[in-house]
Amino acid sequence: MWHVTFSELRKLRRPSLxxxxxxxxxxxxGLFSSLxxxxxxxxxxNGDRGRMIGREILALPTGGVRGFASVGSFLGxxxxxxxxxxxxxxxxxxxxxxxLVRQPSRMKILVGKLAAMKIFAIIMVVLAAxxxxxxxILLAPRAKVNTDLWxxxxxxxxxxxxxxxxxxSVIGFGIVGMILGLLFRSPxxxxxxxxxxxxxxxxxxxxVKSNTEKWLPGSNLSAxxxxxxxxxxxxxxxxVGAAYVIFGALVAAGLFKRRDVSN
Amino acid sequence: MSELAISVxxxxxxxxxxxxxxxxxxxxxYGTICGFVGPNGSGKTTTIRMLLGLVRTTGGTGEILGESxxxxxxxxxxxxxxxxxxxxxxxxxxxxNLNVLASLGGFSKDRVQPLLEKVGLGDRGNSKFKxxxxxxxxxxxxxxxxxxxxxxxxxxxxTNGLDPAxxxxxxxxxxxxxxxxxxxxxxxxxLSEIEMISxxxxxxxxxxxxxxxxxxxLLAQQQPVIVAKGKKVSDLKKLLKIAIDSGHTASIIDxxxxxxxxxxxxxxxxxxxFDAGITLSSLNAVLPTLEExxxxxxxx
Numbered sequence: 428m429w430h431v432t433f434s435e436l437r438k439l440r441r442p443s444l445x446x447x448x449x450x451x452x453x454x455x456x457g458l459f460s461s462l463x464x465x466x467x468x469x470x471x472x473n474g475d476r477g478r479m480i481g482r483e484i485l486a487l488p489t490g491g492v493r494g495f496a497s498v499g500s501f502l503g504x505x506x507x508x509x510x511x512x513x514x515x516x517x518x519x520x521x522x523x524x525x526x527l528v529r530q531p532s533r534m535k536i537l538v539g540k541l542a543a544m545k546i547f548a549i550i551m552v553v554l555a556a557x558x559x560x561x562x563x564i565l566l567a568p569r570a571k572v573n574t575d576l577w578x579x580x581x582x583x584x585x586x587x588x589x590x591x592x593x594x595x596s597v598i599g600f601g602i603v604g605m606i607l608g609l610l611f612r613s614p615x616x617x618x619x620x621x622x623x624x625x626x627x628x629x630x631x632x633x634x635v636k637s638n639t640e641k642w643l644p645g646s647n648l649s650a651x652x653x654x655x656x657x658x659x660x661x662x663x664x665x666x667v668g669a670a671y672v673i674f675g676a677l678v679a680a681g682l683f684k685r686r687d688v689s690n
Numbered sequence: 691m692s693e694l695a696i697s698v699x700x701x702x703x704x705x706x707x708x709x710x711x712x713x714x715x716x717x718x719x720y721g722t723i724c725g726f727v728g729p730n731g732s733g734k735t736t737t738i739r740m741l742l743g744l745v746r747t748t749g750g751t752g753e754i755l756g757e758s759x760x761x762x763x764x765x766x767x768x769x770x771x772x773x774x775x776x777x778x779x780x781x782x783x784x785x786x787n788l789n790v791l792a793s794l795g796g797f798s799k800d801r802v803q804p805l806l807e808k809v810g811l812g813d814r815g816n817s818k819f820k821x822x823x824x825x826x827x828x829x830x831x832x833x834x835x836x837x838x839x840x841x842x843x844x845x846x847x848x849t850n851g852l853d854p855a856x857x858x859x860x861x862x863x864x865x866x867x868x869x870x871x872x873x874x875x876x877x878x879x880x881l882s883e884i885e886m887i888s889x890x891x892x893x894x895x896x897x898x899x900x901x902x903x904x905x906x907x908l909l910a911q912q913q914p915v916i917v918a919k920g921k922k923v924s925d926l927k928k929l930l931k932i933a934i935d936s937g938h939t940a941s942i943i944d945x946x947x948x949x950x951x952x953x954x955x956x957x958x959x960x961x962x963x964f965d966a967g968i969t970l971s972s973l974n975a976v977l978p979t980l981e982e983x984x985x986x987x988x989x990x
């Protein structure tokens with residue numbers, strides 16, 4: 428399995444993919460966190476969907492990772508795209524047959540690829556955490572936010588907790604991308620369907636009937652990154668998100684194991 | 691150990707109601723170069739995919755290097771393959787693509803450069819795959835297939851896109867490998883190439899094996915043809931009549947009379963033509979080529 432992982436990492440580290448993705452992660456992590464402090468007095472709000480996040484909230488031990496948690500869903504969408512593309516391209520390029528001739532165990536291929544992509548996702552999250560928390564520390568004095576509690580034991584625990592939550596969420600989104608890649612066998616179809624569902628369909632469904640949010644995969648995976656939201660409890664999000672990911676992964680893995688490779 | 695590199699019996703693959711391969715039975719001895727020929731859509735690639743564990747069989751059994759095809763993990767480490775053209779990652783260089791396969795197969799990276807040199811890509815290894823010509827892509831595919839120092843090399847149309855010099859190089863490479871004991875199972879639509887290099891042949895038509903065995907035996911089974919040309923074009927019809935009147939099957943093809951008969955009729959045919967006042971400009975007794983045999987057997 429590790430041979431598959433090392434082989435996949437060679438593909439993932441190509442400059443156009445690695446530097447492009449990490450560049451986007453740095454830019455958006457910096458932007459999300461900066462806006463939280465730069466727009467603190469804005470009447471339009473400084474949080475997502477126009478929410479106001481005041482100085483007293485940002486001064487809490489979780490204040491330093493507020494921006495990092497909010498960028499989690501965005502990192503999830505990036506992971507979904509990368510995982511979907513890396514999986515589906517094996518079909519479109521016809522390279523899956525090369526992989527299977529060198530490693531006939533399809534489950535090893537799948538698990539090895541997933542391990543490599545998880546490493547990629549963890550690098551993304553670490554980078555996002557560094558940029559986001561650094562931006563928060565740099566901009567807090569200017570926004571007159573007290574940061575004493577950020578460096579307390581509770582603050583450090585909040586960093587670790589948020590880091591783990593974001594990783595769970597991002598890997599969950601990534602696995603959804605991998606499932607879509609395996610099902611559609613085309614990067615364009617898998618990515619467009621995934622992004623369309625997460626950014627448009629789920630929002631429309633929630634707008635039409637708000638209680639559907641509790642059962643939608645994207646909403647639950649996003650809520651995990653934020654450690655739960657006012658409308659979605661963390662534990663509930665974790666159970667529903669895991670259920671989607673595990674069920675989808677089992678179906679996709681079953682299909683991948685049995686399906687003929689004829690392209 | 692079995693003396694057969696490939697042995698399949700009643701191998702069958704159905705896609706719903708469509709039969710892609712039907713009860714294919716053939717053997718390929720160790721250390722031979724075996725040509726795998728058949729018209730487009732006759733089931734060659736599906737058969738190769740079944741042999742490599744990429745496609746599940748609907749029925750039948752098979753052994754590769756003495757191991758059942760139901761356990762490809764037991765024989766694939768000793769098999770090199772290029773199936774249906776070279777497939778690589780366009781954004782990676784040729785060398786990086788081979789490094790990906792080296793990591794995957796657990797091979798040393800030190801093998802990459804010598805393999806690139808072996809297929810004539812030594813100085814283009816750092817160029818991206820997407821910039822390669824079709825011939826270069828084919829060469830990279832062959833290099834990838836050689837990674838495991840294969841006991842069995844399966845090549846699907848390896849000369850596609852190659853220029854005549856490239857075709858000759860691939861021919862020599864295949865011969866070299868076979869001389870070292872590698873069994874080469876090669877499909878190609880260039881039947882003249884297959885005839886030149888293959889001691890063994892498997893011929894498919896509509897998913898069924900219509901011949902397997904030694905190429906020389908197949909060609910020896912075919913009736914020889916006497917090809918005659920008159921000095922004048924107007925002599926052709928007279929020559930055709932002489933051949934038919936003497937009890938042979940004959941026809942005019944490409945400005946020459948083709949008489950199905952062995953060489954013993956050649957002298958008599960010459961005499962009959964002379965008696966009819968016809969001077970022959972050429973008279974040859976030839977065995978049909980593999981291409982002609984193929985067309986006759988497959989009805990193409």
